[in-house]
Amino acid sequence: xxxxxxxxxxxxxxxxxxxxxxxxxxxxxxxxxxxxxxxxxxxxxxxxxxxxxxxxxxxxxxxxxxxxxxxxxxxxxxxxxxxxxxxxxxxxxxxxxxxxxxxxxxxxxxxxxxxxxxxxxxxxxxxxxxxxxxxxxxxxxxxxxxxxxxxxxx
Numbered sequence: 001x002x003x004x005x006x007x008x009x010x011x012x013x014x015x016x017x018x019x020x021x022x023x024x025x026x027x028x029x030x031x032x033x034x035x036x037x038x039x040x041x042x043x044x045x046x047x048x049x050x051x052x053x054x055x056x057x058x059x060x061x062x063x064x065x066x067x068x069x070x071x072x073x074x075x076x077x078x079x080x081x082x083x084x085x086x087x088x089x090x091x092x093x094x095x096x097x098x099x100x101x102x103x104x105x106x107x108x109x110x111x112x113x114x115x116x117x118x119x120x121x122x123x124x125x126x127x128x129x130x131x132x133x134x135x136x137x138x139x140x141x142x143x144x145x146x147x148x149x150x151x152x153x154x
Contacts, residue, residue: 003079003080007079008079008080008149009079009149011070011073011074011079012079012082012142012145012146012149013146014066014070015066015067015070015071015074015090015142015145016139016142016143016145016146017063018063018064018066018067018070019067019090019135019138019139019142020139020142021063022060022063022064022067022097022135022138022139023135023136023138023139025059025060025063026128026131026132026135026136027132027136029056029128030125030128030129030132033052034121034124034125034128035125037049037052037112037116037121038116038118038121041116045115045116046113046114046115049109049112049113049116050113053109053113064097067094067138068094068098071087071090071091071094074087074090074091074145075087075088075091079145079149080149081148081149081151082145082148082149083148086141086144086145086148087145089137089141090138090141090142090145093134093135093137093138093141094134094138096130096131096134097131097134097135097138100127100128100130100131100134101131104123104124104127104130105124105127105128105131108120108121108123108124108127109124112124
């Protein structure tokens with residue numbers, strides 16, 4: 001890949017935008033949606049939960065895939081001035097979001113799909129802080145890469 005400034009700016013721009021979309025979404029989920037689940041318990045819980053998981057999948061799939069793809073590119077090729085350490089940090093942050101989702105969040109949602117369970121709900125809310133922290137840190141790393149590539153010291 002060339003060191004064309006437009007290619008570099010596009011790569012970093014797409015990466016940063018996709019990560020920050022995920023950051024905003026995970027904070028809304030953490031502070032509003034997941035805590036609000038407890039107030040939606042009742043006869044329609046399964047339908048509410050099914051709608052949440054279906055729509056959340058539609059919302060997050062594209063930006064999260066772009067984050068992963070651009071992160072992989074940044075690990076293999078970085079714009080001039082962007083150190084490997086920042087690309088590695090972005091990769092670690094992204095990997096944490098995937099690991100927590102696969103190992104904890106998806107199993108919690110599978111259990112909640114069968115009926116509301118306060119203990120599972122509490123675990124989901126508590127462990128989602130790990131994804132919230134990882135995505136937020138990834139957003140900071142993405143902005144640091146943009147600043148470094150622009151020649152601005154963070």
